[in-house]
Amino acid sequence: MNMDSPFILVNLKTYQEGMGHNAHRIAAAAEIVAKESGAVIGIAPAFTELHPMSHHYAIPVYAQHIDAITPGAHTGHILPEAVRSAGARGTLINHSERRLTLADIDACVQAARRLHLESVVCTNNDATSAAAAALRPDYVAIEPPELIGSGVSVSKADPGIIERSVNAVRAVNPDVNVLTGAGIQSGECVKIAVDLGTCGVLLASSVVKADDPEAVLRDLVSLL
Numbered sequence: 001m002n003m004d005s006p007f008i009l010v011n012l013k014t015y016q017e018g019m020g021h022n023a024h025r026i027a028a029a030a031e032i033v034a035k036e037s038g039a040v041i042g043i044a045p046a047f048t049e050l051h052p053m054s055h056h057y058a059i060p061v062y063a064q065h066i067d068a069i070t071p072g073a074h075t076g077h078i079l080p081e082a083v084r085s086a087g088a089r090g091t092l093i094n095h096s097e098r099r100l101t102l103a104d105i106d107a108c109v110q111a112a113r114r115l116h117l118e119s120v121v122c123t124n125n126d127a128t129s130a131a132a133a134a135l136r137p138d139y140v141a142i143e144p145p146e147l148i149g150s151g152v153s154v155s156k157a158d159p160g161i162i163e164r165s166v167n168a169v170r171a172v173n174p175d176v177n178v179l180t181g182a183g184i185q186s187g188e189c190v191k192i193a194v195d196l197g198t199c200g201v202l203l204a205s206s207v208v209k210a211d212d213p214e215a216v217l218r219d220l221v222s223l224l
């Protein structure tokens, strides 16, 4: 990843709007806007969409979760090797909607490192951001849970948590990049986040539920 380029990571979650045909629509929009803006725009689709997305679009694709298991007798788990061979660049770990124990987060980060998958560890406050940074992931993504899906932007409602998380992560491990998310919806939100020391944003609803995801993505990168 070129760290001079801002990073916009769109989590499609399990929104109906992020499935099937619409996942293609969002990925195609991300590819167009990334190309014209120079921003890196990735998507984290449903597991079943990882391969089609990574196969059809020149954008980085991320899993929404992995389980820290190795190949063998496990049922209903997400094998990191499977995510890798489906073409994922990396994976979210410990999203607020898919929380893990600290030991599991550590094991997932190690599995990702072993397989050369980028690890994006989600956190809910500056203390957990510091703890996550100690595990040496590629990214810590601070998302206050109460603002997720709220339509109220963390950049505007709680810039302090971004600033404190950036400082906490830098103090523990300056090689770890910081993303932020929750309610991000405009270029202004992204600019505030980047000005506070993040390398970009993790977001979902404003793009996934948009009638015109390309227009929203274009707005998101417009002030960078």
Ligand SMILES: O=C(CO)COP(=O)(O)O
Pocket (backbone or CB within 6 Å): 011, 095, 143, 147, 148, 149, 150, 151, 181, 182, 183, 184, 202, 203, 204, 205, 206
């Ligand atoms: O949880 C998020 C991204 O992973 C944020 O979701 P919203 O952008 O919908 O608030």
